[in-house]
Amino acid sequence: MKLILGILFFLCLCSCSSEREEQYKPIPVTIELPTTFQSLLPPPVIPQENPLTQEGITLGRKLFFDPILSRDNTLACADCHSPQNAFSDSKRFSDGLDEEKGIRNSMPxxxxxxxxxxxxxxDGSAVTLEEQIFEPVTxxxxxxxxxxxxxxxxxxxxxxxxxxEQAFAINRIDSTAVSKAIAQFIRTLVSGDSRFDQYLREEVELTPQELSGLEIFMNEEKGDCFHCHGNPNxxxxxxxxxxxNGLDEAFDxxxxxxxxxxPSQFGLFKSPSLRNLAYTAPYMHDGRFETLEEVIDHYSEGLQFSETIDPLMKSIAQGGVQLTPQQKEDLKAFLLSLTDEGFVSNPSYQNPN
Structure with a gap:
């Protein structure tokens, strides 16, 4: 009898083990890297506790476009981070359900x-992308x-x-899994095929005006833009x-x-990427500038002094870098060469619902 019971117990263990082995396993995914990223950037940072999977990304994309996350089921993440606006908001203030109290424009x-x-x-209020996703819901x-x-x-x-269940092997959905899924989708939003990227790959030539704008961008005595916004590398x-960046003398x-x-960090905001500026108007954290011309005018002659102004705003005493009208046009032409048309139309980034 003991032998029979032992055999049955062993068979039971084998059966349970087999069931565990047959449990659905999400399919791992790696981000497809643009050529320039491969040569110039370190690998993307993917948390060990939230690896990218086909099921997680698909789920995150569905959630991103689904208004089920809002109180009255009318507002989705994509309403303030629209694909056609390079996942930013065309309105000055991204107000959400309350259209009277917004004070910032959604970052792309x-x-x-x-x-x-x-x-x-x-304002750097979230330490991780997963943490960032928690706050807007409440x-x-x-x-x-x-x-x-x-x-x-x-x-x-x-x-x-x-x-x-397929994405995270859980029987009950919780907020942690929701944030992980949306974070997975957002990490796949890669923009790296602008005209300037194609220029770096020696596939196209920039126009003389775009090249002049690049020189202004990189010149400390002219545009002096590269300290905060990078360079071709x-x-x-x-x-x-x-x-x-000298927007105000005092801060609301x-x-x-x-x-x-x-107090030494009052009035400091994160530098947004200059990619896709053709799609991300209005500009600055509060959307105060409707056009690129207004942005360039600000740095040219509109800087405002305050106690925490960045030392990189070296031309504050003159109100800005004092560009000529032609230099402004050239700089704008270069900035627009960073536009990635395929990013905003990528079918993998559109509403699947």
Whole structure:
């Protein structure tokens, strides 16, 4: 009898082991890197606790475009981060459900897997991309929901429970899994095929005006733009750091300093990428500039002094770098060469619902 029981126990263990082995395993995915990224950037930063998978990315994309995350099921992440606007917002203030209280324009979402500062948002209020995704759901001027209600709605849905089980091997959906899925999708939003990228790959030639604009951009005595926004050896076109770029003498919005409480960081905001400026108007953290011409005018003759102004704003005493009208046009032409038309039309980044 003992022998028979032992055999049955062994067979049971084998059966359980077989079932575990047959459990669905998500398919690993690696980000397809543009040629210039391969040669000029370190590998993308993918958290060990949230590896990219086909199922996770597909789920994150579905959630990104689904208004189920908002209180009244009318607002999705994509409403403030629209693909046709390079995942930014064409409105000055991204107001969410409350259209009266927004104070910032949504940052564009691209190439965030290379965020070397480990801080996200204009003010650095999130340390990880997963953490950044938590806040808008409960923010009263964004999605104005509760995570408990979101979890209940997702668990009662006809599709989501199976999708989460396949992506994360969980039986009940929670906020952590939601943030992981959306973060996976966002990390795949890679922009690296602008005319300037093609120029670096020796596939096209830049126009004389674009080349003149590049020289102005890189010249400390002219545009002096490269310190905060990179150079041809940095295809992100941002340093991912925080600066006071001379917008105001005093601050209603404290930026990074409002998060850290450090007065020396009042008025500091994250440098956005200069990629896809043709799609991301209006500009600056508060969307105050509607055109690239206004942005260039600001740095040329509109700088405002404040106690925390960045030392890189070396021409503050003159109000700016004092570009000529022709230099302004040339600089604009170069900036527009960083436009990646394929990024905003990439079918992998569009609404799947």
């Amino acid at each position: 979402l691209m190439n965030l897997a290379w965020n070397i500062s480990n801080r996200f948002n204009w 923010n009263p001027i964004e999605m104005d929901h509760t995570w408990e209600a979101v979890e209940n709605e997702l668990n009662a849905d006809d599709e989501y429970p199976q999708l989460f 940095n295809p992100l076109w941002t340093d991912n750091q925080f600066h006071n 919005d404290l930026g990074l300093g409002g998060i850290t409480g450090d």
